Amino acid sequence: MAAGNTYEAIATFTTTTSNTTSYTFSSIPSTYTDLVLICNLKATSSNSSLVVRFNGDSGSNYSNTQLYGNGTSAVSQRFTSQTEGYLSFSGFPTATFGPTIVNFMNYANTTTNKTYIGRGGYASGYVDTSVGLWRSTAAISSMTLYAGNFFDTGCTFSLYGIKNSA
């Protein structure tokens, strides 16, 4: 890897069917400082949130503080001790694709719990931003992304790594 390449594509996946329930980025290298997930998603049958589990952890170790607007009002809510973490509560619709971008900071450190922050939404429904916590000091080596129902054909998932100068 050439020195100075600080923002790199790690993996990309595009769904080819309309019945994909999850996608997993596995064997994520620990050589970056932050991860950035960029998704453009469309649901098959009904509007769906986007949620995540790290390293296969299904314990009650996830929490999330959210802000969303639905065109009429702004709402904040919190979910604590969940078995999965929201990346985008408003998520993605059936009619159009909706983007979600999430930053996972210091994902490979083994000293602190992991905090991530993202934003998402789609023009016909919602816009949201949220901060999430995974209460684990393990380095994130895999993340599984789930839809409330199904990811439709043509959904894209791209994971990037950002290095710092340390």
Added chain:
Amino acid sequence: MSPILGIYASQISGHLWAPSGAYDSIATTTVGAGGAATITFSSIPSTYTHLQVRYMGMTSRATYGQDAMNVAFNGVGGTSYSRHDLRADGSAVSAGSATSQGTIDLNYATLGTTVSSYPGVGVIDILDYANTSKYKTLRYLGGVDENGTIAGYPGAVVYASGLFQSTSAISSITFTPQLAAFAQYTSFALYGIKGN
């Protein structure tokens, strides 16, 4: 690598990087066991179009386990700064603003707690930082989530804009916790984004 690029902070280990791409790591600081009162990126080269700061931060504040953070450029104080923000604390949404300030105060929940190791995180974009014809603006998205465990201050997500009323190129950025110090493991990374 610029020989004058610097990182100033107490108890911080800093490393430099030789930039070569469109998105380059300029400098990084990690706070050591003694904590740090401030973090400063200095001698920032003017060769990029935009800057981005990415951080994971914790405060040494004993009460509540959260802290906010102020941002200043080029060592300038006075009344050069203003900001607007939108805050959501898990139940309420509120907005705030301030004008003619001595810093851009990123309020509410920018730094997390060391008590249970709940870091705050954020991304700060500083646009056209080297332009000498424009005032400088930043955009901030950050927050803390503490699984609802700290009564009264369980976390928040904050979206803010800030203005530095100066046409000088930004050559240094200083971050200062409002009520305590940066705690160990806090990490700030400065990146440069090039244009064509």
